[in-house]
Amino acid sequence: MEKPYILADIGEKGIYHCFAPCIEKHFTTISYQNFAQKRENLADKIQAVFIWGGPIIDHSFLQSLPNLKVVVNGGVGVDHLDIPLINSFEVKVCNTPHVVDNATADMGMSLMLASARKIVQGHNFSKYHESERLLESSLGNDVSGATLGIIGMGRIGYKVAKRAQGFDMKILYHNRNRRTEEEEKVVGAVYCEKMEELLRKSDFVMVVVNLSPQTQKLIGAKELAMMKPSGTLINISRGLVVDQDALVDALQRKIIKAAALDVTYPEPLPRDHPLLSFPNVIVLPHMGTHTVETTRVMVERMVTNALAALKGEQPPDEVKI
Numbered sequence: 001m002e003k004p005y006i007l008a009d010i011g012e013k014g015i016y017h018c019f020a021p022c023i024e025k026h027f028t029t030i031s032y033q034n035f036a037q038k039r040e041n042l043a044d045k046i047q048a049v050f051i052w053g054g055p056i057i058d059h060s061f062l063q064s065l066p067n068l069k070v071v072v073n074g075g076v077g078v079d080h081l082d083i084p085l086i087n088s089f090e091v092k093v094c095n096t097p098h099v100v101d102n103a104t105a106d107m108g109m110s111l112m113l114a115s116a117r118k119i120v121q122g123h124n125f126s127k128y129h130e131s132e133r134l135l136e137s138s139l140g141n142d143v144s145g146a147t148l149g150i151i152g153m154g155r156i157g158y159k160v161a162k163r164a165q166g167f168d169m170k171i172l173y174h175n176r177n178r179r180t181e182e183e184e185k186v187v188g189a190v191y192c193e194k195m196e197e198l199l200r201k202s203d204f205v206m207v208v209v210n211l212s213p214q215t216q217k218l219i220g221a222k223e224l225a226m227m228k229p230s231g232t233l234i235n236i237s238r239g240l241v242v243d244q245d246a247l248v249d250a251l252q253r254k255i256i257k258a259a260a261l262d263v264t265y266p267e268p269l270p271r272d273h274p275l276l277s278f279p280n281v282i283v284l285p286h287m288g289t290h291t292v293e294t295t296r297v298m299v300e301r302m303v304t305n306a307l308a309a310l311k312g313e314q315p316p317d318e319v320k321i
């Protein structure tokens, strides 16, 4: 029997390429580029689209695929998808929650530790001998015993708290919904009803919220001004949650000490972006979930969701709004 056709960019060298066999066992996989070239022959055949960030799924894209049944997003955040529009074409949307939590929480901890302990500067010194004053510039700050403020205490935020507990950190959190007393006790986290309290008291502020109209530019000039001058901002959520111009300004004026960002807008930042010029800023190209183990499980989960949708069954991770 012919395998169902899906549109998926697993690339020649991209991280998803390693997992192509897991996808190709079940599906005939067409890349976006091949699709663009042979659109007339393939458009009727495509039943699922696998996406990692792109392409943009808009009205004309949906209209061009009359037999599309499901859009499967690799990762948890679906802020780049217009779900009501996609659903209006009787196409389901799935993501891969849970499987990315540990890797993303690990990345939050990595960024906090790397920033506090000046890992990048130390590496650059070892490699390029670029600073004669390494000792001074390598003087970091203790993470152990410091106060971590977590903004967004969903699954990933909670996993960050668990890890921070192992570093004897004092943990504050701010969230739309307060966690139960039991959950707070397990990780030793103290609820701040007002984000301002968290910002004022934390040495490290880690942003872990979903991007939504309510959280866009949640951290702007006002919020940065509330942070300690010795404070570090860590963002593992979405770039748009932080007002980047305000962040540049706060760093230039030493309103906060440092920043460590897995996410920005755009991604990656243009080479001449001011954020890349600060020695006290770490910028990654959105790689919070990029581990072999997590990506493997993510891809398997995408396959499971797509197979269910194509069989007319309820996919386990359908996103409903």
Ligand SMILES: O=CC(=O)O
Binding pocket: 074, 075, 076, 077, 078, 100, 288, 289
């Ligand atoms: O950014 C990563 C995700 O949304 O899973």
